[in-house]
Amino acid sequence: MHFCKVMQLTQYLQIRPWYWWSKQRTLGKAPVTVGITAFSIMIMAGICRPDAEDSFTKIKGSAGSPRFNLQFTNNDGSDVDLYVQTPNGSVINYQNISAQNGKMDVDCLCGDCPEGGNENVYWVPGTAPKGTFKVWARYFDPCVGENGSARYKLRIMDGNKVVREMEGSLSSYDRRSPVIIYER
The missing domain is CATH 2.60.60 (Lipoxygenase-1)
Structure with missing residues (x-):
């Protein structure tokens, strides 16, 4: 798994989510993580740094x-x-x-x-x-x-x-x- 510096595009339907689920995918060459909580949908597009995986x-x-x-x-x-x-x-x-x-x-x-x-x-x-x-x-x-x-x-x-x-x-x-x- 790569840990990336992320830019978030977030739409919150409620401030405090109750649980978290996420999947990492690739869009072209950029990693994208899609996450869902009980009350929110979150899409994060990331730019990976070479040293980020070891963080x-x-x-x-x-x-x-x-x-x-x-x-x-x-x-x-x-x-x-x-x-x-x-x-x-x-x-x-x-x-x-x-x-x-x-x-x-x-x-x-x-x-x-x-x-x-x-x-x-x-x-x-x-x-x-x-x-x-x-x-x-x-x-x-x-x-x-x-x-x-x-x-x-x-x-x-x-x-x-x-x-x-x-x-x-x-x-x-x-x-x-x-x-x-x-x-x-």
Whole structure:
């Protein structure tokens, strides 16, 4: 799969869609993604960069057990944030970078992401609490202009082993990803 810088032509019938489906096709030489949510139809025509395919393979931040990592396309300088709710209900994010021994060590803000769109929360092995963790991503700001979008990949890892992951798209219109629940 190629991840491309996209220009969107979007017709929203309702602001907050409930689910996402997409197919990638080729129109001439340009990749085109058609997406449907419960209340919207979206067509994205893309221009692929040679390095775009590798954008979700360069994970930044400290390894841990558990480790929650967010990667996102940052072609237009978007700000997408990682949220991790710990078993006692504390939330680790850009405003609160530690709770229950967990720490956020990578926070990408708008265009200030020299190594690409990455955010990371981790626990040193043996220090994480037992219980239910919740993790999600939130599209915070397009940073440039009024509207923007970003593809994302959320990973839950144990050391460097991926135990769960989810991919999707967020935008000024659809700001929050589904929540992933992780039992430890």
